[in-house]
Amino acid sequence: MKPTEGSPSSIVPCPHCGATREESGGYRRRKLRTFRGIQEVRVKRIRCAQCKRQKRALYPEDCPRSRWYAISIQEHFLILASHRAPESVQNDLAKNLGFPLTRPTRLRWLRSAGARAKRLLQRENRLLRGRVYWGSVDEWAFGRGPKGYGYLYFEAWTGCPLWGDLGHRRRYERVRELLWRLPPRLGVVSDGAQEVGEALGWLGRRLLWARCAFHLMREVRAKVDRKAWGEIREGLRVLRGLGPGEREAFFWKELLPRWGKALEGWVRAWEGLQEAWGAEVPPPWTNNVAEVGHGRLWRRRRRRVLRSLEVGESWLMVGLYRMRHRRIGEKSPWERLTGTLSPECWWRPLVGRIKGSTDFFT
Numbered sequence: 001m002k003p004t005e006g007s008p009s010s011i012v013p014c015p016h017c018g019a020t021r022e023e024s025g026g027y028r029r030r031k032l033r034t035f036r037g038i039q040e041v042r043v044k045r046i047r048c049a050q051c052k053r054q055k056r057a058l059y060p061e062d063c064p065r066s067r068w069y070a071i072s073i074q075e076h077f078l079i080l081a082s083h084r085a086p087e088s089v090q091n092d093l094a095k096n097l098g099f100p101l102t103r104p105t106r107l108r109w110l111r112s113a114g115a116r117a118k119r120l121l122q123r124e125n126r127l128l129r130g131r132v133y134w135g136s137v138d139e140w141a142f143g144r145g146p147k148g149y150g151y152l153y154f155e156a157w158t159g160c161p162l163w164g165d166l167g168h169r170r171r172y173e174r175v176r177e178l179l180w181r182l183p184p185r186l187g188v189v190s191d192g193a194q195e196v197g198e199a200l201g202w203l204g205r206r207l208l209w210a211r212c213a214f215h216l217m218r219e220v221r222a223k224v225d226r227k228a229w230g231e232i233r234e235g236l237r238v239l240r241g242l243g244p245g246e247r248e249a250f251f252w253k254e255l256l257p258r259w260g261k262a263l264e265g266w267v268r269a270w271e272g273l274q275e276a277w278g279a280e281v282p283p284p285w286t287n288n289v290a291e292v293g294h295g296r297l298w299r300r301r302r303r304r305v306l307r308s309l310e311v312g313e314s315w316l317m318v319g320l321y322r323m324r325h326r327r328i329g330e331k332s333p334w335e336r337l338t339g340t341l342s343p344e345c346w347w348r349p350l351v352g353r354i355k356g357s358t359d360f361f362t
Contacts, residue, residue, distance in 0.1 A: 014048040014055055021049035032063050033099050034070040069101070074109050074351045077101075081110050082318050082347075107311060113350040114314025117321040120349060124324075124334070125162060128155075131337060133281040134187035134210075135162060137179070137196060138290035140297075150316065151178050151196075152293060156189055159289040160333035161297075161320045166312050175199035182207060187276060189287040191215040192265070210276035211269035213240075214286040219265045232259055240285070244278055297323055322346050 013020055025045035032041050044058040062070045080090055087103065094101035134156035139149055151174060152164040165178045172195040179188065179199055187208040190196045192215055200209045217236060221229050235255050242250055251270070256263055266273075276283045297319050324334045325342035332342040343349055 012056075014051065014053070016053050017048060017051040019048055019050040022046050022055060023049045025054055028057075030063075031068070032070055033068050033073065033097070033101075034062070035073065035097070037098055069105075071351055073097070073101075075345075075347050077106050078109060078113050078318065078347050078351055081106065081315065082322050084315075109351075110311065110318070111314045113347075114317040116350050117317040121163070121317065121321060121324070127338070128162070129183060132162070132186065133279075134189060134208075134283045135182070136189045136284075136287035136290040137175070138191060138287060139193055139196070151175055152290060152297070152320075153178060153182075154289045154293050155333070155337055156187070156284045156287070156289055158333050158336040159293055160337045161293060161323045164316050164320055166316055171195060172198035172202070176202055179203060179207060187279065187281075187283050189283050190290075191287060192219075208276050208279060208283075209272045210283040211265075211273065212287040214288070216265050216269060220259075220262050223262045224259070228259070228262070232262060235259075244274075247277070248274065293323065318350060321350065 011020055011022070023046075025047035027042045027044055029040050029042055031038055041060050041063050043060070043063070045054055046056050046058065047054050057065075059065060062072055064071055077090065077093075080093075090106065091103070094106075132155050136154045136156045137151060139151050150164060150166045153162045154160065155162060163178060163181065165174050175195050176199040180203070182188075184206050185208060187210065188200060189210050189212055190200075191212045200207060213236075217233065220232055224232065232255075239247055239250055239255065251266070256267070325332050325346040327335075327342065334340070334342050
């Protein structure tokens, strides 16, 4: 929101003479495209009381500077884009407004919102140091066939999205760059994706790594019959409730001698699980928050297409910001993680004017 006249943040020195006294310089009219059609709005001019040059302008609430369209229109189309409304729906709504609103204009709004969302996410992530102990990472497909893959990193307990990455191919280098941003000795819970395992192996002991128990149990279920699966599942439930020393003895002396071949995945992941379970803050049992988060961010459809990677990255930043601050029930993931309030409307910081901004004219 623009600073109001007379507020302390609006009194700034004149860029021409350095004086601080201001006076009204009249009004100017400009046309603005709104949901009610093309309307005329008045923009108040503020000039320097000493040199009489125009210093700044006070815009109405819904009127941005140097744009033809009202902020409310940009907000509505940003909401449609974040939920991946079809282009035909957006085109029909644009035609119903009664003035031109082309797809390049809407894509420009999306890129602008994506850039601002990226800056806000980076600023908020700096505040999360010391609050996040375990995260969940997983991959998801955003294109048809094997033509587009992304990786997302969530806080493991609250499901608060922290960062994401998009690319044309599966590559462990992309996961490595995503996880390299994390502070040392932070924990990662993931499934058995090959590129995630390779990236964590490259990072070595910089991060803690715990395999998702659900995926490990699913591997066991595929190797045994129903009766044996019931016994193994009960044994793994007992394993979860034991202490560190008892857990290791029970696994190596009770479970493994009896179900050796079925527990090969557990054997490979055992060292990481032991180190993770012995951490100051233990990890969650599964990476379910990543699976649920993907569903909230990206509804699975037969034609999962983003037209370009550049548009996809802008959309991803907006989607992550929406997931972080949109309330699910009474609180948003950001509020559950930090205890601080999220914006009342998640789209306002991405489209609205920056608080305290001042416009100078020469």
